[in-house]
Amino acid sequence: MSLQELLQQIANGLVVGSVYGLIALGYTMVYGIVRLINFAQGGLYEVGAYLGVFFFTLMGKFGLQYPIPAVLITLVISMTLTGALAFVVERVAYRPLRNAPLLAPLVSSLAMFFLLISVVQVVTGAEPLTYPSVLSPAPLHLGPIVLSPTSLIIFFAAILLMVGMQQFVRRTKVGKAMRATAANREAAALMGINTTRIVSLTFVLGGAMGAAAGILYGVNYGTVTYDMGEFGGLVAFTAAVMGGIGNVPGALVGGLTVGVLSSFASTFLPNQWNEAIVFAILILILAIRPQGILGERVAERA
Amino acid sequence: MSLLRVSDLRVRYGAIQAVRGISFQVEEGECVTILGANGAGKSSTLRAVAGLHRPSGGSVTFGSQVVTGEPAHRIARSGISLVPEGRQVFGTLTIRENLELGGYVQSASANGEALERVLGIFPAFRQRLGALAGTLSGGEQQMLALGRALMTRPRLLMMDEPSLGLAPIVANQIFGILTEIVGSGIAVLLVEQNVHRALQVASRGYVLELGEVVLEGTAASLLADDHVRLAYLGHGMGEAE
Amino acid sequence: MDYLSAARERLIRAQARVTVPPRVQTAGRYGFYLGALVFASAPYWLGGIYYPDIWTDMALWGTIGLGLNVVIGFAGLLDLGYMAFYAIGGYVFANAALYHGFSLWEAMPIGAVLSVVASAIIGFPTLRVRGDYLAIMTLGFGGIVYYAAQNMTSLTGGYNGLFGWKTQSILGHPFASPIDFYPLALGLTVVAALVTRALRGSRVGRAWSCIKDDEVAAGAAGIPIIRYKLYAYMVGAVWAGLAGAIFAVKQNIVSPETFTFNQSFFAVAVVIMGGMGSITGVILGGVLYVVIAEWMVTYTGTLSGVIFSSLLLLVVLLRPQGLIPFRPRPPRWLLRHYLEDPARGTAGVSQPDG
């Protein structure tokens, strides 16, 4: 492999990986706080992507065709709506089972995931929907690397959102309350923190990040499919585990790593093995280093 | 009117009835201790008062407010602070963040003042505000938990086994600070296995056995009680001296 | 707490009240056997091709449910890639029949053995991790088998699958029409039911039950947890391997999309809806799945996904013991919160008098 190809593959991987990282953020935040894999995250990501198509097209109809404001408005509306949906998911599928054995919320979040993607399938008739082209496809040459302007924007938007989220959790009062709740829920309640509300908020933020990922993905690839949440969700979960689940910066690191790894994998192996390789990476990490690259060892089953 | 009035409080965990209808009160500025063997229902009582576990019966009144069955964060906001058993500091957060979270319900400026005040009580933390709480020793964690609870100037401070697992010298320090706190006018409800120490700080006490109050009285009268001496202070008064 | 808890509580209370006199119980038991017999023989008196086909599917899904029930219901391990073993059974048969001239009879045990080997290979590293990590790992494993089926063209025919083997026969009796498959599939279900039932009552079954209830305590009591989990995983795989071979012959084709994540999800739904751990319940769960899926295909197409996931959600929230009432008592964690702890159940009432 030439140096140029190497750099190009890294660049490709980083672009895809940044989107995975964004979805992974939702898994990691929710896991950190309720010790639950929220399977529904993959569904929220997909719903966000479809809401994005809807509002994007709608704005085109009302004459708002300038790409950047249109993307921003779409992002805000869809993230809000998906966040609201995540709130409902928490209320329906998680909160009533708070004291149940682990299997129950796991199955209910799985059912929720399946419900979300099935609803998308029914509403859209399972046909792939297309995002309007935002920017010209003319490639940008960055030294030896060639990228489309869209993928460059996607990458920076995803990184920006993730860094923003990281700062939110680090610096703000609510963010600290989230970390406190994650560290010790009872003690947090004793500080006067409404932990129930913090859990809700975490789901909402995770859902909104998922929606953002969905829209960025849609803008980049132009197409969204009713089953994107399945693979996307699983890859993102791989990213979350790789970065150390529960660890916010880890989601970014994990996302980028998975992106680059799968990008390389398909240069050494036939392209169609790409997904299988991601799954294999997932199993390997869980078997060898379940705490991830940056994570501390996750406490055994609560 | 008493600051805290607990009447006929019942607590159960599944099939186990941990507290079987106890009543007690704490007056403004007073230090009261609850004594009893392991499993007598002391911690359950504190947890129920703090709202960590919903009581199955009875009532808890704080000031003029009935707080029975309120969620923990509401009770915390009404002015009751619990330093839970085993410290429970936020290990992944810094000392400063731990303390600031103690003042979660108050404004940023009030928090700043409170931080100064608490650092005045625990000067050792001033140099180490950026350290992760998980890296502190047991005694330091206990101090941090206490400092965190004091951030809001609670009207009632509840402490669950503050000396548990600590070296006697550290426990002495904690009790010293506790005496200061009582002196500053904050009411304290103390659960402690070291009965002798507890009765030195407290003015009154209740003795719990199998979830019921079997004895109550002033610290002096309890210290003089044969039953207490035999059951909790060992033969005579040796141990703490 | 909220409307949902209230509804759940009503359900549980209503259930707790039910007591059935012993004579009615006996009558009910015989009635049940009779009903099961009538139901199972339905394809013979209904005739045609449609009914035997549907009933064969029911039997196959019943077997899938029974196999997965060992993993989820007995040992408490959430397996989201169970259909991978079904795929292995199907592909092994197809390869054996197409390229090596094996009959179904000969290919079935090979498929079962390979399923077990695969389950051991995947189970060994996975079973050490937490419950939800295990779920994700099995999901990943199911994904790998699916993509392998799509891409290992020389073994699996790729996207197009394998087909075109000779009509199978056993003792000169050809398997051509669905009614020929039905007794085979039904027989497998019955065997699976008897074997898993016997296992549940055995020493191994009790060990599984301990692990499911409290893994830490089970470990402390000296039960080799990983080994027993692995047993559950392997025993579960056998049934999927066998059913997969029958499915392949019946379907005339083995192709990857029969083994997607969706299918594994439906298998989990069958076990949960039927009632984890209950043998009859899980078989009925399989029957219910086929009935609903068939009904949905006729009337509403893709809506079936919505119906299934909603149903599963409702079952988990309102009837964690399963849709089909075999265990009249709800699980302890629910009882604890809603029956033995009046303050929790009637929080709104007890508050004002304080």
Added chain:
Amino acid sequence: MSLRSCPRVLAALSAAAVVAAAAATVSLSATVAAASSPFVIGFANPLTGSEATYGVSDEHAVNMAASQINKAGGIDGHKVKIDACDTQATPAIGVACADSFVSDHVNAVVGFFNSSISIPASGILHKADIPMVSAASTNPTLTEQGFKNVFRVCGTDNYQGAVEADFAYKILKVRRVVALNDEETYGQGVASFFGQSFKKLGGKVVEDEGIDADATDFTSVLTQIKSISPSVQLIEFGGFNPAAGLLIKQARGLGITVPFISDDGVIGPLYYQTGGQSTVGTYLSSSPTPQNLAQGKDAIPAAKTFLQQYVKQFGQPTEYAGYSYEAVEVIANAAKTEHSIAANKVIAGLAATHNYRGTTGIVDFNSIGNNITPQYLIYKVQPGGGNKAYWNPNAKSKS
């Protein structure tokens, strides 16, 4: 297992039985209706899922054909009835459609769109002796299995691949190409026949790779192609959308500017929707579309009528709608000429179909059931997404 709940199990069981019976009644009524003499044509196409655009358009055409035949008195008095089945473009489900046709005793089948389904399904219909006319499955294997009941009105991939290769070699004058396919029967077929023909002409296929049809990110494989880019003069892709649209879009995004050619699985609005501006100027091989057949000097009168009627009811038809319409007509014609709706007679009638003039031109089945007349054109995608017929191999000149 507790005994006390048994009565309720029975209740649950009977509830299940009632639901089953309800489901059964519907299928039963269908069977009864079939027995009372309509001529039932099973129609299997992807009616949901990513290829539903084609499937639904074909369904409209088939229904249109049936109602027109019925309006004209049916087939010797037998009304034509369409028994539609959704294959979801997946083999196992499609094969189950074939099973259901057998159990419904249909008189003939039009389908199954995807070659990957038509081939296994044809085996089942062959065992049951049910005539099958494919309107869209272009893989040569379908008719090469030696099944007497199988016919196809559309063209075949080897012919399509050869036309693409011809065009690339002779008109674009390229010599070194990359051939990609989506690993499905159809895409593999076109790409491999393209490669064979291109090599035969003297060109070189420098890379030949499968991609995952369900994936959306092809930048890795494209980067590899790009690293050998200076020598590659054309990329060929055998497969469907949205993969094709995404592929060309990402290729252009990576700065790969060589010509791109794909097939009639790709032609249609979704290609431009997914690929956008990047698709402009790319080439697609395809049988003449209904729109194309109804235009110009050589316009076929039947195609004109079909297009007018279709557009009036359903809007623009897709690629294979005309062939689907044609398939029903050819079956009806076979039954009429044999004066029988019996399966073996219809098969005989189909085998004897020569010089039948329909909506897609002339239908003339050869000994293995292939239609020997259909042709392929090369289209070029225009700004705005329209396709313009660009090269006609038979005319040997730009049209």
